[in-house]
Amino acid sequence: MRKALMIFGKSLLALLSLAGVALLWLTGWLVWHYQYGIGLPTESTLSALSSTDHVCAAGGRGAFVRLADIPPLVRKAVVAFEDPDFYAPPSAGPLMQFALAAISNRRPTGSNISLSVTRYCLKALSPQCCKGIDWHIGNWVFMGRVERALSRDRILEIYLNGTYFGRNANGVVMAAEAYFGKPLAELDVHEIAFMLVRARRPHRSQGYDGSTRDLVIDRMLKAEVISEAQAVAAKAHPPPANNKPIDGQNTPINR
Template sequence: MNRNASGGTNDLTMQRLGTQRVFIILLGKSILAVLSLAVVLLLYAEAYAIWYAEYHLGVPTEAEIAALPAAGHLCPLEAGSPHVALADMPLLLRQAVIASAGADFQTRPNLVLPATMAAIIDGRRPDTRITFTVTRHCLQALAPDCCRGLDWHVGNTVFMGRLERTLSRERILDSYLNDSYLGRNAYGVAAAATAHFGKPLADLNIDEIALLLARFQMPRPSERDGERRNYMLDKMLSAGLIDEAQATAARAAPLPAVDTTPRSP
C-alpha cells in the first residue's frame, strides 16, 4: 500500500511539473509575441511620424532653409528693422546671451532625436531657448499656416532639428539677436537699444546690457525690471563675464522710467 501510495504521489508530482513546464513555455511564447508586436507597432509609429513630419505638416524643408539669406536678417517679422552683424555687437552682449539663454548652445550636438533623448536620459537636457525662439519666428515668417494645435509642437520640434542641421550656430545666434521682438515695437537688439535706452547698441553699459537680455523673456517694461536685470547680472557674474565690483555698480544704476502706455508688437 505504501509503495502504491508513493508511486501515485510521484506520478502526481510529475504531472504537476509537466503542467508547470508547459505553462512556462506558453507564457514565454506569449511574452515574446507581445514584445514582437510592440516592436512592430513602435516601428510603424516611427515611420508614420517621419512621414507625417516630412510630407504632411508643411514645415520648411532643409533645402528651403539653406536658401535663406546667408547674411542680414534670416526671418524678419518687421520690415526695415536694423541689422547688426555679430562681429559688430558688443562682445559682452554676445557672451552674456549664451550664458543666460543657452550655456551649451555652441557645444552640444545638433537637435536630432537619438542624441537629444540620450542627453535627457543622461541628465543633460539641452538648452534650446535660442534655437526655439528662432524656430518660432521663422515658422511665423515662412509658414504661418503650417501648424495648429498638437501639430504646432510637432512642427516646432521638427523645424528646430532642421535649423540646426542646416545653419551654423553663429547664423542662428545672429537671427536670435536681430529678429526677436524686444518690446516697444523694437525687433532686434539694435532697435531695442534705441527704444529702451535712447542710445546706439555699442554704447550700452553693463546694467543696460543686462536689462536688454531680460527683454528676451519679458519684452514689456514693468516694475520688476530691477529684479530681472539683477538676475541677468548674476548670470554674467557666475559665468565670469564681469567681476563683483562691476556687478555691484550695475545693480546700483538707475533703471529707465517704466512706460505703461500699451504697445503692440
C-alpha cells in the same frame, strides 16, 4: 498541463512579435510624419535664407546688423542669460529630447535661443503647418533641422535682429536707441542687462523692480563676461526711469 503552457508560451511570443512589428511600424511612421509629412521648411530652404537682411516676418523695421558688428559684450550677455550652453553640442536630438521629457513628465531641454528663432521666426516660412500636438512636436523637430542647416552664430544673429523689446524695437540696435537714445556699442553693463529683461517682457509695463536685471548681471558674472567690480557697479545703478515698453504689439522672437 505542459501542452497548455507550451501553447500559452507560443501565443505570448506571437503577441510580442506582433507588438514589436507594430512598434517598429509606428516608429517609422512617426519619423516620416515629423520629418517629411507635416510640411516643415527643408534644410535647403533654411540654408538659402538671406544672410544680409531680416528673415523674421516683422523684423524689417530697422537695418539688419551682422553678428560681427554687434559688440561682443552684448553677444556674450545674451548667451550667458538666455542659453549658457548655446555653443555646446546637443546631447540628444530634439525629437529624442521631446520623447524623454514626455516620459519623465518635464519640459524638454534644448537651446532657448534656437527654439525661439524656430518657433517665433522661422516657423512663419510654413504658416499652415502644425496644429495641435503636431505644433508641439513639430517645433522640436524643426529646431533640429534649423540647427543642422544654420551655424550657431547665424542662429544668434537672427535672434539678435529679430527679438522684440517693446517700443516698436525689433533687434538689439533698435532697442538701444529706443530705451537709451544711444548706439549699441555705447551701452553700459546695467543698460545691456535691462535690455535683456525687456526681451523677456516686451509688453509688461508694470512690476519692473530691477531684480531680474540683477539676475542678468549675476549670470554675466558667472559666465565671466564681466568682472566682479563691473557687476557691483552695474547693480548700483537704479533702473532707468524710462523703462516702460509703451506699445503692446506682438512681434517675432519672444517667449
